[in-house]
Amino acid sequence: PAATGxxxxxxxxxPEELAAWDVDVLPDGRGLPEGSGDVLxxxxxxxxxxxxCHGDFAEGVxxxxxxxxxFDTLADEDPVKTVGSYWPYLxxxxxxxxxxxxxxxxxxxxxxxxxxxxxxxxxxxxxxEDEAFILSHENFTAVQMHNTDGFxxxxxxxxxxxxxxxxxxxxxxxxSVEITRRASMVNVTPxxxxxxxxxxxxx
Amino acid sequence: MSNTTxxxxxxxxxxxxxxxATGASAAANEPDPLITDVQDWASYTGAGVDExxxxxxxxxxxxxxxxxxxxxxxxxxxxxxxxxxHALDGxxxxxxxxxxxxxxxxxxxxxxxxxxMINGLVDRPLxxxxxxxxxxxxxxxxxxxxxxxxxxxxxxxxxxxxxQFTHGMIHNMEYTGIxxxxxxxxxxxxxxxxxxxxxxxxxxxxxxRSIPMAKxxxxxxxxxKANGEALRMEHGYPVRLVVPGWEGNMWxxxxxxIEVVDRAVESREETSKYTDVYEDGTARKWTWVMDAKSVxxxxxxxxxxxxxxxxxxxxxxxxxxxxxxxxxxVSKDGGMTWETARLGKQGDxxxxxxxxxxxxxxxxxxxxxxxxxxxxxxVQPTKAQLREMRGENAVYHNNCIQTWAVNEQGIAENVETx
Numbered sequence: 001p002a003a004t005g006x007x008x009x010x011x012x013x014x015p016e017e018l019a020a021w022d023v024d025v026l027p028d029g030r031g032l033p034e035g036s037g038d039v040l041x042x043x044x045x046x047x048x049x050x051x052x053c054h055g056d057f058a059e060g061v062x063x064x065x066x067x068x069x070x071f072d073t074l075a076d077e078d079p080v081k082t083v084g085s086y087w088p089y090l091x092x093x094x095x096x097x098x099x100x101x102x103x104x105x106x107x108x109x110x111x112x113x114x115x116x117x118x119x120x121x122x123x124x125x126x127x128x129e130d131e132a133f134i135l136s137h138e139n140f141t142a143v144q145m146h147n148t149d150g151f152x153x154x155x156x157x158x159x160x161x162x163x164x165x166x167x168x169x170x171x172x173x174x175x176s177v178e179i180t181r182r183a184s185m186v187n188v189t190p191x192x193x194x195x196x197x198x199x200x201x202x203x
Numbered sequence: 204m205s206n207t208t209x210x211x212x213x214x215x216x217x218x219x220x221x222x223x224a225t226g227a228s229a230a231a232n233e234p235d236p237l238i239t240d241v242q243d244w245a246s247y248t249g250a251g252v253d254e255x256x257x258x259x260x261x262x263x264x265x266x267x268x269x270x271x272x273x274x275x276x277x278x279x280x281x282x283x284x285x286x287x288x289h290a291l292d293g294x295x296x297x298x299x300x301x302x303x304x305x306x307x308x309x310x311x312x313x314x315x316x317x318x319x320m321i322n323g324l325v326d327r328p329l330x331x332x333x334x335x336x337x338x339x340x341x342x343x344x345x346x347x348x349x350x351x352x353x354x355x356x357x358x359x360x361x362x363x364x365x366x367q368f369t370h371g372m373i374h375n376m377e378y379t380g381i382x383x384x385x386x387x388x389x390x391x392x393x394x395x396x397x398x399x400x401x402x403x404x405x406x407x408x409x410x411x412r413s414i415p416m417a418k419x420x421x422x423x424x425x426x427x428k429a430n431g432e433a434l435r436m437e438h439g440y441p442v443r444l445v446v447p448g449w450e451g452n453m454w455x456x457x458x459x460x461i462e463v464v465d466r467a468v469e470s471r472e473e474t475s476k477y478t479d480v481y482e483d484g485t486a487r488k489w490t491w492v493m494d495a496k497s498v499x500x501x502x503x504x505x506x507x508x509x510x511x512x513x514x515x516x517x518x519x520x521x522x523x524x525x526x527x528x529x530x531x532x533v534s535k536d537g538g539m540t541w542e543t544a545r546l547g548k549q550g551d552x553x554x555x556x557x558x559x560x561x562x563x564x565x566x567x568x569x570x571x572x573x574x575x576x577x578x579x580x581x582v583q584p585t586k587a588q589l590r591e592m593r594g595e596n597a598v599y600h601n602n603c604i605q606t607w608a609v610n611e612q613g614i615a616e617n618v619e620t621x
Binding site for chain 1: 281
């Protein structure tokens with residue numbers, strides 16, 4: 001439908017307001033602020049602000065996300081999807097750390113701290129190997145991520161919809177049916193006080 | 204009979220009949236004291252109209268509530284809980300038990316503190332207050348919001364025992380809001396097909412996502428009411444985005460900024476998360492639409508058959524991100540034969556649709572399944588079909604046919620079948 005004309009609602013956004021909220025960084029590096037940070041500084045900041053959940057080497061503590069490693073596991077039975085093994089763009093790392101980390105204390109990092117943390121995450125993933133490496137807004141887009149080409153745009157329409165838009169079977173669809181797996185064999189459902197799976201009528 | 208005596212009798216008879224409360228309607232050998240004796244509620248008065256300015260369900264329904272599964276996530280702050288779909292009927296989800304998914308918790312954002320910014324490729328970068336938004340022409344629509352991860356724990360096998368846990372990352376509400384295209388027009392946005400709209404929330408996680416311009420101009424709503432009242436805090440109060448038919452992650456809550464951009468941002472929530480890994484290790488990105496899906500909600504593991512053989516209502520939900528549900532088939536023998544169910548009413552587009560199969564249960568074991576079809580002719584696939592196409596590590600978008608094995612006692616279990 002055609003858009004309606006302006007009603008004259010709202011007011012002009014100030015440049016300072018735009019700068020405060022529009023901090024996203026695009027894969028081509030647009031949106032990055034000026035600044036820099038090296039691996040060793042990043043290691044210190046990471047130890048101070050990140051390692052309690054993500055581990056000293058970004059390997060993850062308990063159930064918290066693993067940020068490093070997992071190379072060549074994406075086709076395994078249990079893929080390890082990390083910044084190094086899975087993330088396609090470095091921009092996303094900078095953007096997400098800057099905006100939403102540390103968990104519970106987001107938006108407290110300076111631009112230089114974020115550059116340093118990102119440099120350390122690159123080092124933890126062997127994407128850069130030199131401890132003296134300095135990441136900055138100038139060399140940012142030169143960093144090559146491993147899995148940049150690992151993604152395809154949703155291809156369900158051609159692969160699946162074409163195959164599954166067909167009149168379904170109604171009778172004699174199979175000769176027999178066997179139960180192959182049962183939830184009770186895994187037994188991980190929260191139970192109520194009667195050891196039932198949180199059933200209707202049981203509080 | 205004095206009141207004291209009658210009360211004493213009621214107390215003891217309540218204990219005696221408790222076990223029969225859900226029993227079959229066998230022929231009564233003796234008169235039912237619930238009928239022959241005057242009950243308290245037929246004699247004394249109930250609660251006054253001043254007692255409950257905003258009510259909760261009666262205490263007997265206390266089990267109809269959200270539940271979480273602790274082992275699923277590292278922290279309850281970035282986590283999920285589940286709608287009790289097994290116990291609900293119709294299609295509208297009561298907001299108070301509609302599932303939650305947060306990445307940095309449910310935040311408290313007042314209307315006076317609320318601001319919405321539109322910027323990027325627009326003639327006029329704008330800031331709106333909540334009061335501004337209420338002055339735009341508004342619309343009402345019912346849509347389902349299904350988490351991309353709904354049924355995701357079931358990819359590798361039958362795990363969680365109950366429709367609430369396997370299919371409860373979903374709710375369905377009537378939204379009141381402003382078409383997103385109205386706000387884009389207000390800012391003088393460029394609207395070419397190759398442009399994108401990046402949306403983010405006011406919470407610490409921000410949950411930024413990129414939406415292609417065509418979808419933004421089509422049916423996205425900037426919503427401030429759900430099921431007639433303001434959004435609940437945990438659902439994005441005071442303003443959230445509604446993205447009909449598309450994965451729940453894109454329904455950005457506490458919406459604070461809309462940016463028109465010339466390419467997708469490829470944010471964390473559309474690279475690290477909400478991308479679907481294939482068996483060969485490559486991954487699909489931008490899998491936005493939620494395909495046709497259904498589940499039998501009763502009988503189900505949390506809803507055993509307690510009335511014995513005879514008339515049985517098999518009930519469930521069907522939905523599709525591609526449009527209307529046109530048909531739901533139900534099988535009682537694990538997919539060997541199918542019967543077409545009755546729709547509670549013609550489904551709204553991209554909304555939950557209720558189905559019923561009114562049947563006679565012979566007391567024999569059943570392997571219950573439901574199979575949804577939508578207006579594009581798409582037929583809900585089996586898990587085997589999905590696995591053949593995608594492997595077992597996709598995490599998201601599991602819309603497979605669900606099987607409940609019902610035994611002679613009427614108890615149902617989540618199973619997989621050949």
